[in-house]
Amino acid sequence: MSLPAVWWPSDEEFARRVLADVRRRFTVVTEGRETVAAQCFETFDWRLWESGLVLARTARPARWLLTRVDDRSTVAREMSGKGNPRRIFSHGFPPGALRDRLRDVCGIRAVLPAGRYRESREFFALCNGDGKIVCRLVLEKASATEPRGGKVPLSAAGFRLTPLKGYSREAREAAACLAEMGCRASGESAHPALLAFASVDREPCDYSSKARVDLPQAIAAADACRRIHLFSLDVAERNLPGISEDLDTEFLHDFRVALRRSRSALSLVKGVFPPKVEKRFGKDLAKIQRATNRLRDLDVHLLEREAFEALLPPELHAGLEGLFRQLAGEREQALRRCLESLERPATSEILRDWRAFLELPADSAAPRAREPAEALGRKLLRKRFRRILKDGRAIGAKTPDAALHKLRLQVKKLRYLLEFFGSLLPADETASFVKRFRKLQNILGRFNDLCNQETWVRRRLEAAEAKEGTSTELAASLGGLLSELGRARSAERAKFGRAFARLDDPAVRARAKALFGGKEGKG
Numbered sequence: 001m002s003l004p005a006v007w008w009p010s011d012e013e014f015a016r017r018v019l020a021d022v023r024r025r026f027t028v029v030t031e032g033r034e035t036v037a038a039q040c041f042e043t044f045d046w047r048l049w050e051s052g053l054v055l056a057r058t059a060r061p062a063r064w065l066l067t068r069v070d071d072r073s074t075v076a077r078e079m080s081g082k083g084n085p086r087r088i089f090s091h092g093f094p095p096g097a098l099r100d101r102l103r104d105v106c107g108i109r110a111v112l113p114a115g116r117y118r119e120s121r122e123f124f125a126l127c128n129g130d131g132k133i134v135c136r137l138v139l140e141k142a143s144a145t146e147p148r149g150g151k152v153p154l155s156a157a158g159f160r161l162t163p164l165k166g167y168s169r170e171a172r173e174a175a176a177c178l179a180e181m182g183c184r185a186s187g188e189s190a191h192p193a194l195l196a197f198a199s200v201d202r203e204p205c206d207y208s209s210k211a212r213v214d215l216p217q218a219i220a221a222a223d224a225c226r227r228i229h230l231f232s233l234d235v236a237e238r239n240l241p242g243i244s245e246d247l248d249t250e251f252l253h254d255f256r257v258a259l260r261r262s263r264s265a266l267s268l269v270k271g272v273f274p275p276k277v278e279k280r281f282g283k284d285l286a287k288i289q290r291a292t293n294r295l296r297d298l299d300v301h302l303l304e305r306e307a308f309e310a311l312l313p314p315e316l317h318a319g320l321e322g323l324f325r326q327l328a329g330e331r332e333q334a335l336r337r338c339l340e341s342l343e344r345p346a347t348s349e350i351l352r353d354w355r356a357f358l359e360l361p362a363d364s365a366a367p368r369a370r371e372p373a374e375a376l377g378r379k380l381l382r383k384r385f386r387r388i389l390k391d392g393r394a395i396g397a398k399t400p401d402a403a404l405h406k407l408r409l410q411v412k413k414l415r416y417l418l419e420f421f422g423s424l425l426p427a428d429e430t431a432s433f434v435k436r437f438r439k440l441q442n443i444l445g446r447f448n449d450l451c452n453q454e455t456w457v458r459r460r461l462e463a464a465e466a467k468e469g470t471s472t473e474l475a476a477s478l479g480g481l482l483s484e485l486g487r488a489r490s491a492e493r494a495k496f497g498r499a500f501a502r503l504d505d506p507a508v509r510a511r512a513k514a515l516f517g518g519k520e521g522k523g
Helices: 010-024 097-106 168-181 192-200 221-245 251-270 275-290 294-302 305-311 313-343 343-358 373-393 403-426 429-464 473-496 497-504 506-516
Strands: 006-008 027-042 053-059 065-068 074-079 114-127 133-144 154-163
Touching: 010 133, 010 154, 010 168, 027 133, 027 192, 065 097, 065 221, 065 429, 074 097, 074 168, 074 313, 097 192, 114 154, 114 192, 133 168, 133 192, 154 168, 154 192, 154 313, 221 251, 221 313, 221 403, 251 294, 251 403, 275 343, 294 429, 305 313, 305 473, 313 473, 373 497, 373 506, 403 429, 429 473, 429 497, 429 506, 473 497
Parallel strands: none
Antiparallel strands: 006 154, 027 053, 027 114, 053 065, 065 074, 114 133, 133 154
16 A cells, blocks of 8 residues: 655644644554754755765764755765865765765766755554554655755645554554644655745755746837846856956856857847947857856866876876965966956946846837847848858868858857757757757867867967977977877867758758758758
8 A cells, every 4th residue: 555645834833733633543653753853955956856865964864865866865974074164076076986976966066065954764563453553654844944044944844654464454444643733745755955945045946057048929029138148247246256266267267258158149139239238248248257267277178187188198298296285376366367357346247237227117219129039030040040050061181270260150150049049949849959969069169178178288388499498208208299289189170071961961951951941051
């Protein structure tokens, strides 16, 4: 026999009244009690929750627990050290199942404190008139309070009923008793982590850096662009505290992507805002982003350490140790300069003025302000796709690398336009087109990364060779790395032709025609 768990937002007084009613119908024997106090941890962008997982650190015993959201079963556990970390990365855990799972799910993101909860369970045996146990009842209570105080504690309580074989009638009677008292039946009790999240004003999946602005079909271009820009501005501003506290490198990355998305929209979708607005904020947002360039470059290089070591034999790793130690020192200086720029009143003024403009009613004076957003989006997408086909067809085996870089920029612009206007297009057809398009985008992105890495390593090697006292280990490591990056770049370029051919396939061009309108893009 299967009975649902019963869980409802309540207080302990109500739960006790329910239990008193159960006692009037059954002989109730108390079998024990357990209490767990825990602090939840989650990435800023909810990677664990979206994977159906909750990470918590319990107090007694002090250990890390990774559980499933649905049935709260344990996936992995690990003993916890002392202290109260403000952040921890997967590599900060001891080798084992927990670290492996967190590495796979969280990647380079830190897990951050996300509220506390206390959960208790009281175990009861329900007996019949003969004194035989007919079912078991667990009173589950959970509560959470805001760590800084000042809020009414959040709480929930409920009963979990487990029937025993041969006593299904008695179990149904117990379930009916709970229902009569006003308990709301559900399949599973809610994870107490939800209370912890709510206590710190968070809700699962309340943040994502991915552009997912749902636009109504009849929306005008200026109104659509305002929504798109407001989404990007919200993302940028929500990442500022994480940059300031230097919690992980993805805060800066998401901040820069949000700025770049707005700058792209201003340059790609012309005529929906007054020209002076497009000019001013295109320039101002670029200025903010430039102040983060050096820090982001160093972050990228430091994140490549494992990849660089994998390219070299072990005997050449020693030279990289000093290089990355030097990069870490340079990053500290770059972080200070970046924060000084982001915390200047002028930066706050730019973001404040940008929001003030976006929250105003749309100005219909701009030439394309009242144009239907769907029609404008299709027109821009069609133009960009044709440009990609034309430029891609001109690239051969002997074409300079610069042509691939230019094509990458065109592909990136198409991707942004799909993000902006994708919700106005048929979802299934758009997803099928994006699948073909993403392969080429990934190859061009990887090719560009390798070119940048190769240029950076070459400059480091030239500087090292020109400096007296440079260790031979460093020069040997950089030289070996330069050679391996060159080979990887050539291999990635060799993939371009096949990936572009898949995009330039007649079936894909026909799909693009259906999506964007016009001819199939023959150049």
